[in-house]
Amino acid sequence: MVNGRSPKQLVLILGDQLSPSIAALRAADPNRDVVLLAEVQQEASYVRHHKKKIAFLFSAMRHFAKELSAAGWCVDYVRLDDEGNRGSIPGEVERALIRNGCSRVLVTKPGEWRLLDELERLRAQRNFEINIMADDRFLCSEVAFADWADGRKQLRMENFYREMRRKTGLLMDESGKPCGGRWNFDSDNRKPPKKGLKIPGPKLFPVDAITRDVLVLVEDRFGDHFGVLQPFWFAVTRRQAESAFDHFIETSFAHFGDYQDAMLSGQPYMFHAVVSLYLNAGLLDPLKLCRRIDAAYRAGAVSLNAAEGFIRQVIGWREYVRGIYWLRMPSYVNENFLEHHNPLPAFYWTAETDMACISTCVEQTRDEAYAHHIQRLMITGNFAMLAGVDPRAVHEWYLAVYADAYEWVELPNTLGMSQFADGGLLGSKPYAASGNYINRMSDYCSDCRYEVKSKTGPRACPFNYLYWDFLDRHRDKLASNPRLAFPYRNLDGMDDDYIAALRRNAAAFMHRLHS
Ligand code: FAD
Ligand code: DLZ
Ligand code: SF4
Numbered sequence: 001m002v003n004g005r006s007p008k009q010l011v012l013i014l015g016d017q018l019s020p021s022i023a024a025l026r027a028a029d030p031n032r033d034v035v036l037l038a039e040v041q042q043e044a045s046y047v048r049h050h051k052k053k054i055a056f057l058f059s060a061m062r063h064f065a066k067e068l069s070a071a072g073w074c075v076d077y078v079r080l081d082d083e084g085n086r087g088s089i090p091g092e093v094e095r096a097l098i099r100n101g102c103s104r105v106l107v108t109k110p111g112e113w114r115l116l117d118e119l120e121r122l123r124a125q126r127n128f129e130i131n132i133m134a135d136d137r138f139l140c141s142e143v144a145f146a147d148w149a150d151g152r153k154q155l156r157m158e159n160f161y162r163e164m165r166r167k168t169g170l171l172m173d174e175s176g177k178p179c180g181g182r183w184n185f186d187s188d189n190r191k192p193p194k195k196g197l198k199i200p201g202p203k204l205f206p207v208d209a210i211t212r213d214v215l216v217l218v219e220d221r222f223g224d225h226f227g228v229l230q231p232f233w234f235a236v237t238r239r240q241a242e243s244a245f246d247h248f249i250e251t252s253f254a255h256f257g258d259y260q261d262a263m264l265s266g267q268p269y270m271f272h273a274v275v276s277l278y279l280n281a282g283l284l285d286p287l288k289l290c291r292r293i294d295a296a297y298r299a300g301a302v303s304l305n306a307a308e309g310f311i312r313q314v315i316g317w318r319e320y321v322r323g324i325y326w327l328r329m330p331s332y333v334n335e336n337f338l339e340h341h342n343p344l345p346a347f348y349w350t351a352e353t354d355m356a357c358i359s360t361c362v363e364q365t366r367d368e369a370y371a372h373h374i375q376r377l378m379i380t381g382n383f384a385m386l387a388g389v390d391p392r393a394v395h396e397w398y399l400a401v402y403a404d405a406y407e408w409v410e411l412p413n414t415l416g417m418s419q420f421a422d423g424g425l426l427g428s429k430p431y432a433a434s435g436n437y438i439n440r441m442s443d444y445c446s447d448c449r450y451e452v453k454s455k456t457g458p459r460a461c462p463f464n465y466l467y468w469d470f471l472d473r474h475r476d477k478l479a480s481n482p483r484l485a486f487p488y489r490n491l492d493g494m495d496d497d498y499i500a501a502l503r504r505n506a507a508a509f510m511h512r513l514h515s
């Protein structure tokens with residue numbers, strides 16, 4: 001206390017903390033404290049983020065700063081090209097403390113362990129008072145998740161999800177039972193795609209003057225990063241993000257449940273919501289979205305399988321992966337259960353491959369900074385695992401290329417769900433699949449140089465022999481998994497010559513890949 005008044009505080013708001021009711025702002029005094037937002041080189045390049053992701057965040061940060069100023073806050077906004085910008089969050093905090101005459105920092109816990117560690121080091125080195133507050137924009141706190149996990153043999157999402165349904169009352173009936181008598185309608189979310197489906201796509205927003213400046217800056221400073229910058233149409237304000245969600249409900253939600261796993265060439269968005277980038281940056285509130293879906297279901301406006309499918313992703317998967325991240329970091333990022341050490345193939349950056357499924361997903365990722373869940377899991381993720389790519393390299397790719405990627409959500413999805421690198425903490429079996437699955441759920445194979453029905457030979461689909469080779473070479477680690485009993489029985493029924501041919505094809509393919 002100075003003269004009976006508390007000292008002036010610097011309220012640090014990070015690029016993915018653009019929520020007016022975030023903990024650090026709630027705890028601050030608008031009549032005394034200063035809010036700092038800083039565009040810094042390090043956050044844009046600790047992995048070389050997609051150009052669209054950087055542009056989205058810088059523009060959303062600038063709009064949020066305006067919103068806070070209009071609400072009466074004193075905002076200190078540092079642009080990337082401002083003179084003296086030290087290029088890192090700790091560096092900018094130090095400068096801003098002096099500039100604004102503040103003696104302590106208030107910040108909501110960052111979403112990545114890396115940045116939390118940096119702030120804690122700054123506190124220790126400089127002896128600053130830095131108050132790091134829990135991020136309560138999530139429905140399940142880290143402490144509540146640790147309590148839930150404590151003493152459990154298995155941390156299955158499904159059990160966690162049921163608790164979240166009970167806790168929130170979403171899609172629960174008056175007697176405390178799940179609406180429709182079932183917790184999970186996943187099996188109704190797997191319709192293969194139909195030709196001729198009318199797909200509306202997400203809402204596109206015009207570029208305003210703030211975004212136009214940012215686009216010039218990003219092209220100038222990050223022109224060599226992966227990704228195509230324009231056309232740029234993301235929402236960059238809360239109001240726009242809300243209207244993007246309204247648009248999803250009005251135009252796509254009716255088909256969301258049925259076609260959640262379907263993939264079609266030229267249709268990057270299918271019937272997905274395309275809201276993860278807005279949710280993760282703090283422009284949308286997860287519980288509010290779910291309450292709207294719940295209300296729409298109760299009003300008879302949407303089907304239960306679509307409503308449950310959406311709510312499961314948001315209060316189930318999204319909360320669960322965050323819980324796993326904070327429970328297991330910092331060691332989680334080094335896990336490599338299957339001991340995969342191959343480098344990431346160059347076509348993850350160039351899209352230059354004859355495998356139509358991969359080139360389609362990588363081109364789309366380059367153009368849109370978006371791929372939907374099944375493309376991430378069953379195309380690029382599946383291939384990387386079958387090809388024995390080092391999970392850390394896979395993780396760094398996913399963190400860089402998607403507009404919604406922050407380590408708390410990306411790492412468990414990549415390392416745990418898609419690469420099985422945590423040995424089954426997150427998923428009960430590896431998401432490995434042959435070309436057959438891709439052919440059933442997409443139209444990619446009809447336009448591919450490879451033949452999806454061929455298992456060996458020069459035209460055989462690489463996913464086929466790589467799949468069997470994957471099971472064969474990881475027999476010691478995977479054969480006892482009850483969920484893999486069926487494919488291992490098939491493998492055991494194959495004759496030795498056939499297995500030798502699969503191995504030969506896989507080895508030759510891998511040789512070509514890395515030569
Ligand atoms: P929809 O399919 O419309 O789903 C609605 C919402 O549910 C999403 O916006 C998202 O907030 C939530 N959601 C759905 N699935 C998941 C999930 N598995 N984990 C967490 N939330 C989920 N999601 C990210 O937000 N950031 C990431 O960096 C990310 N990396 C991924 C990496 C891999 C390898 C995989 C397999 C999945 C990853 N996901 C990630 C999850 C999922 O792919 C995206 O959330 C989804 O594709 C976002 O698009 P959408 O908004 O159209 O989602
Ligand atoms: C992703 C990102 C980027 C590209 N740039 C900034 C930035 O310049 N300033 C900032 O405060 N945050 C940025 N971010 C988001 C941070 O990387 C994010 O807050 C941490 O990774 C924690 O989730
Ligand atoms: Fe992909 Fe194989 Fe189908 Fe080609 S044939 S698109 S490589 S699954």
